Amino acid sequence: MTEVIIPIGPHHPALKEPVNFKVIADGEKIVRLELDISYNHRGIEKAAEQRDFIRVLPLLERVCGICSHSHSTAFAKGIEEIMQVEIPPRAQYIRTIIAELERMHSHLLWLGVAAHEIGFNTLFMWTWRDREAVQDTLEEMSGNRVHYGMNEVGGVRRDLTPSQVNAALARLPNLEERIKKYADMVNNQETMLIRFRGVGKLSKQEALKYGAVGPTARASGVDYDIRSDDPYIAYAEAPWKVVTDTHGDVYGRTCVRIGELGESLKIVRYCLEHLPEGPIRVTTPKAAPKGEIFSRYEAPRGELAHFIRTNGTDKVERLDIRTPTLANWTSVAICLVNQNLADIPVIVAAIDPCLSCTSRITVVNDYDRTEGVITLDELRIRNRARNRRQERC
């Protein structure tokens, strides 16, 4: 059978992200892949150079909806390290609580999306219902379900009242039970097992060679987790462990994420119970001294790297963001070849893509046709010409 090009995206019900896979398929098997992952560039890095430290944090939060706290914390802790200020312990604990709640809501969201990709809508509805408990907690603490706005350079902006802490602790036991149930389901539910096992396999060497990060890498047995390699905020004090798995396929990534849900719950509980008293911010100088810092943070999707350079003024000179999804795209392209067409959404969803973070990337193979941006009229003309050609054959 001749090869057919099946476009998956940029508007596609499978991928809730603006990405375009041009899949060249032979029947149901993928032969080649042309990725066009570029529809969301907003020039944030350049815009960050023109804003001072108070104004740049809301901008960085809006790099991504689900990992918003990650970006602002990574930046804030980088600037604090350049300025050599130490934020008070209460602020560190509050930052950790919000960070882990964000991780929990991101992983529950991912679990629902992965179930939806295989047509298992029941699990999708259940996980998103449980995610509401996390969102309610976040809304009580910060006023928002996403884009929390808790960080500032020098600490956090809002404090947690005892009633908020108690309300959050009251929600945790139910969540813990539901997480155990989902772990059980992934291991025993037949259709999930046959759709997830053996799909999109990435060995440990490949994961290291192609630079995979986050749960994608940890599912292949690679033991990198910035929260333990390079501890920041309160992670060194809370008792938790890194979750890895050896399967390397989508099933392994699911297990890693569910394990991380359990660990995050433990960290949140510890931090809420042991919240130290004290101030929540320190005053920092307006301008940062000249310096360079490489700030890393474990976002829900993987390792986030901010490279910050300051030059003695109150604005950064250069902010370079490397998001985890960007690091994972190469491994997606590798593990998609020779898989089934039906597995594309599952494999792509397994790395938990967040294209708002990614900016624009296109990976095109050696076999290519030159293409540019096509207007709507051009599309109509091209389509008619192609139909006429097909009719003649």
Next chain:
Amino acid sequence: MTNTLTLDLVMEKMEEFGTIEQVRSNRIRIITTSDRIHTAIKTSQELLACDRLITISAADNSRTLELIYHLTGPHHMIISLAIELPRDVPETPTMSDILPPAGIYERQIHDLFGIFFKGNPNMKKIILNEDWPDNEYPLRKDWKPDPGTFYGGIKVERI
């Protein structure tokens, strides 16, 4: 395999490449030049057990463009290899043969800064839209959007 890399160990292995300093408890910075960077990365992969590229950062110092390769390994130490390129001819050999993820980062830096990576098989536009005009590198310090130039996309006719 998590033996910690000390500054002395790094200094003795990588001395030939340039100045070495420890900027933070887990980051060591090595300044080298673009003709030696390829061997430097190979050496750090072989002798210092750095098996992962974190990212390639690029910055615009006013007279030069700077590239920094951040590598790490099971020892959890970051080795940052920095090179500076002249502004008028910013060229450097590609690292995508020894570090496969470098391909994406190099294309991104090429789009935004105009640094050309010799030997990269896929030097096409990646992060800017396909009909962005050539020779406009947005992240350079001296670039401002010009109201007269058309930066690609769909032209909207305003009546």
Next chain:
Amino acid sequence: MDIFLTLVYVFLFPGFLFLLAYALILEFLDRKIEARMQHRVGPPFLQPFADLIKMLGKEVIDPDGVDDKIFDTAPLVALAAVMTAYLYVPLIGNSPLAFQGDLVLVLYLLTLPTIVLFLMGWMSRNIFSAVGGIRVVTQMFIYEVPFFLALLTPALMAGTWSISEIAAWQQKHLWFMFLQPIGFVVALIGLQAKLERTPFDIPEAETEIIAGPWTELTGRRLAIMHLAIDISLVAGSALVAALFLGGPMTPWVIVPAWLSWIVGFFLFLAKTLAVLLILSSIKVATGRIRIDQLNDIGWKYIASAVLVQVAIVLVMNYFRVSA
């Protein structure tokens, strides 16, 4: 008089008018059960009716280069086929249109919507629809053989090719659900695959190929095709209820004919609802499988199970005849 009664039977009750109402009610129950199991509220009672009316009034978009006359008539063919199939199933007693061999006719007519879907998928000039159409036909080849065999084993044991007579046979003996449990399970699985519901909704996989062969259907074509699938749910459940659960017959004969019709009608409702409950539970509790995995499961397990069932029935028949 006879012809008048037959016309009332065919067009009013329990014929087409009742069929349309019952199809919409079953769709409502299906969606409500699914929603409650997923911890949602679910649609109100008149929702399927509202959907039907709304879709009938929407704009019909003809894709470029597609033959719109065939696109218009194909859903009508599917609808006509399943409505006709429904008439031969015993609903309140024997069907007045019954004849020897109507089981084969019903099975054939119930296959037509699948063929129509494939045809529309192929004609749509759209890569997603083409892939969906291929999947429809592949799936049909996989489940059709076990499904047919599972529905033919009651005919083998009852010794007749008429559905009404098979239902009547069960009045004097046990229900086939107890006599042929494997066949019953395979028939339910085959029905789920025929109706293209999870885990067998591979042709319509929303997250992979937009909507498969349904992609280019708009307006009244979509409404009629959707209604055809709803009606085939009714017809399929009624068929399984008649063949395995005894249909509208009670184990004892009720003397006034009109009373037996009323009791038969309520039994028919109860049994089709029971079949729907089982189908909905399967739909909610599983995810979608891949077409190659379906191929595996279908030929390895389902087909071999039904062949075992056929062998058992033939052996039992031999002993019964010789006894």
